[in-house]
Amino acid sequence: MYFNPEIETMSRAELEALQIKRLKKSIDTALQTPFYQKTLGEKGITSASINSLDDLQKIPFTTKEDLRNNYPFGLVACDIKKVVRLHSSSGTTGNPTVICHTQHDIDQWANRVARCLYMVGVRDTDVFQNSSGYGMFTGGLGFQYGAERLGALTVPAAAGNTLRQIKFIRDFGTTTVHAIPSYATRLYEVMQEQGVDPRRDTKLKTLVIGAEPHTDEQRKRIEDLLGVKAYNSFGMSEMSGPGVAFECTYQNGLHIWEDCFIVEIINPDTLEPVPDGEIGELVLTTLDREAMPLLRYRSRDLTRFLPGECPCRRTHRRLDRIKGRSDDMFIVKGVNIFPMQVEKILMQFKELGTNYLITIETKNNNDEMSVEVELGDLFTDDFSKLQSLTREITRQLKDEILLTPKVKLVDKGSLPQTEGKAVRVRDLRNNK
Amino acid sequence: MNIKQLSVFLENKSGRLNEILDILGKAEIRIIAATVADTSEYGILRLITSNTQAAYTLLKENHVSANLSDVIAVSCDSLAGTFAEQLKCFSQENISIEYMYCFSVKDRAFLILRTNNNEKACEIAEKYKLHSVSEEELIQL
Numbered sequence: 375m376y377f378n379p380e381i382e383t384m385s386r387a388e389l390e391a392l393q394i395k396r397l398k399k400s401i402d403t404a405l406q407t408p409f410y411q412k413t414l415g416e417k418g419i420t421s422a423s424i425n426s427l428d429d430l431q432k433i434p435f436t437t438k439e440d441l442r443n444n445y446p447f448g449l450v451a452c453d454i455k456k457v458v459r460l461h462s463s464s465g466t467t468g469n470p471t472v473i474c475h476t477q478h479d480i481d482q483w484a485n486r487v488a489r490c491l492y493m494v495g496v497r498d499t500d501v502f503q504n505s506s507g508y509g510m511f512t513g514g515l516g517f518q519y520g521a522e523r524l525g526a527l528t529v530p531a532a533a534g535n536t537l538r539q540i541k542f543i544r545d546f547g548t549t550t551v552h553a554i555p556s557y558a559t560r561l562y563e564v565m566q567e568q569g570v571d572p573r574r575d576t577k578l579k580t581l582v583i584g585a586e587p588h589t590d591e592q593r594k595r596i597e598d599l600l601g602v603k604a605y606n607s608f609g610m611s612e613m614s615g616p617g618v619a620f621e622c623t624y625q626n627g628l629h630i631w632e633d634c635f636i637v638e639i640i641n642p643d644t645l646e647p648v649p650d651g652e653i654g655e656l657v658l659t660t661l662d663r664e665a666m667p668l669l670r671y672r673s674r675d676l677t678r679f680l681p682g683e684c685p686c687r688r689t690h691r692r693l694d695r696i697k698g699r700s701d702d703m704f705i706v707k708g709v710n711i712f713p714m715q716v717e718k719i720l721m722q723f724k725e726l727g728t729n730y731l732i733t734i735e736t737k738n739n740n741d742e743m744s745v746e747v748e749l750g751d752l753f754t755d756d757f758s759k760l761q762s763l764t765r766e767i768t769r770q771l772k773d774e775i776l777l778t779p780k781v782k783l784v785d786k787g788s789l790p791q792t793e794g795k796a797v798r799v800r801d802l803r804n805n806k
Numbered sequence: 807m808n809i810k811q812l813s814v815f816l817e818n819k820s821g822r823l824n825e826i827l828d829i830l831g832k833a834e835i836r837i838i839a840a841t842v843a844d845t846s847e848y849g850i851l852r853l854i855t856s857n858t859q860a861a862y863t864l865l866k867e868n869h870v871s872a873n874l875s876d877v878i879a880v881s882c883d884s885l886a887g888t889f890a891e892q893l894k895c896f897s898q899e900n901i902s903i904e905y906m907y908c909f910s911v912k913d914r915a916f917l918i919l920r921t922n923n924n925e926k927a928c929e930i931a932e933k934y935k936l937h938s939v940s941e942e943e944l945i946q947l
Binding site: 749750751752753754755756757760761782783784785786787788 | 811813814815816817819822843845847848850852866869870871872873875904920
């Protein structure tokens with residue numbers, strides 16, 4: 375049941391010893407770049423400064439801004455001759471971020487993805503169809519190489535053309551599909567239109583979903599619709615791409631591969647580590663990358679460590695599903711809140727539409743939070759039912775975010791919507 | 807006799823009521839009776855119209871939160887004491903009235919009632935020989 379049994383079930387002590395050994399190597403490699411020569415040099419840090427994992431705290435953070443400022447090759451630590459591939463972000467907000475890979479980096483990345491897929495039962499007898507975009511997007515080649523490494527028959531269907539996707543699924547006997555969660559639902563809808571019953575007419579059994587934050591409710595829906603098990607996949611292009619963390623068959627959080635990454639969760643304001651189990655920003659240090667080692671890279675993704683051991687006996691710790699971006703986080707009365715928490719609750723009410731707006735303002739020297747949410751179809755003519763709906767939303771929000779917001783039902787279509795991504799939070803406080 | 811009533815969610819915002827009435831007006835839908843009930847944040851506009859089903863479809867197309875429900879209508883002479891007379895029989899038969907609104911045309915008064923049991927309310931109206939009004943009759947007014 376393990377792709378790399380010794381690594382996946384290694385004792386914590388051995389794992390940490392391995393991390394220290396590899397961290398030293400990463401620092402040595404990083405010191406080949408002018409950027410790290412400067413940032414580490416200022417603090418007098420070399421691999422000799424690291425004696426325990428606590429010493430990691432001495433190392434300054436690396437940010438997305440640093441990647442942009444060193445575009446394209448400023449953070450390449452090896453001879454450029456050894457670089458065999460690069461992936462780049464779209465760069466819609468300034469310089470794109472570029473990640474370079476040596477053959478070793480590509481191999482290790484493929485191994486990690488293979489390890490993830492093997493963990494959820496994908497084998498060399500399976501047919502793996504990748505409906506992710508190819509090209510610069512790492513979900514394409516990342517899964518392609520990983521599934522091939524595993525020995526699965528890999529179908530690079532790429533994104534879109536749903537009718538063709540369904541034809542492939544049926545003709546090739548696809549058992550496993552990688553898709554973003556919203557596309558998984560789309561696949562089902564088109565199957566419906568075509569009179570295809572996924573349970574009767576396909577061999578689908580596993581879906582790998584990721585690249586888009588989603589709730590557990592969404593996952594269960596995908597599982598029900600397609601008659602599959604759906605597993606949450608987490609990755610980011612700066613950490614090569616997919617294969618950073620992945621759910622096992624217990625579906626109780628995502629094992630993050632600590633032989634390849636040192637994982638920290640910090641408070642994005644104080645930059646101090648949060649107590650175990652609390653939500654904060656994920657910070658990752660690469661341990662096995664030659665071309666572009668990154669030390670204490672701030673991912674901006676919010677998550678937390680899940681406590682306890684996993685029945686699957688893997689020792690690599692588990693992360694909770696991504697709760698949103700630290701850029702989106704706001705603090706009201708000392709409580710850290712992110713829109714995903716509010717969204718998760720609102721989406722459970724079928725009486726409501728999908729658009730909402732959180733407003734925080736100062737009233738009588740107090741922070742007040744209100745949530746406006748669009749009503750769907752009016753489900754009743756009865757005031758008391760509308761009022762009890764408001765009360766129930768308020769109660770559930772309070773359970774989730776630990777303070778009581780003012781909930782207001784508003785007309786359908788009345789909240790601001792921007793192209794693609796809606797504005798969810800308005801902070802009107804005098805001193806934020 | 808059940809009559810279709812259109813209920814519309816109204817956010818408390820200047821001009822919103824007008825928008826709704828405009829949509830109906832442009833589609834040549836006549837309003838026979840209307841009432842707005844409100845809380846501090848929102849209201850519900852309740853309407854009897856010349857074509858309530860069409861009005862509902864039209865509002866939905868315009869992304870307005872609306873709902874169709876059943877009410878009953880009775881009429882009586884517009885004289886002192888007739889209201890009490892009409893409503894008394896409902897309370898005698900343990901029917902409670904959730905809300906009502908009324909209007910008069912010349913010397914006739916019309917009561918639109920929402921009760922906790924419309925079916926039983928209709929039977930009572932018959933039993934006490936109240937004058938029940940059908941949707942067609944309302945539209946003819």
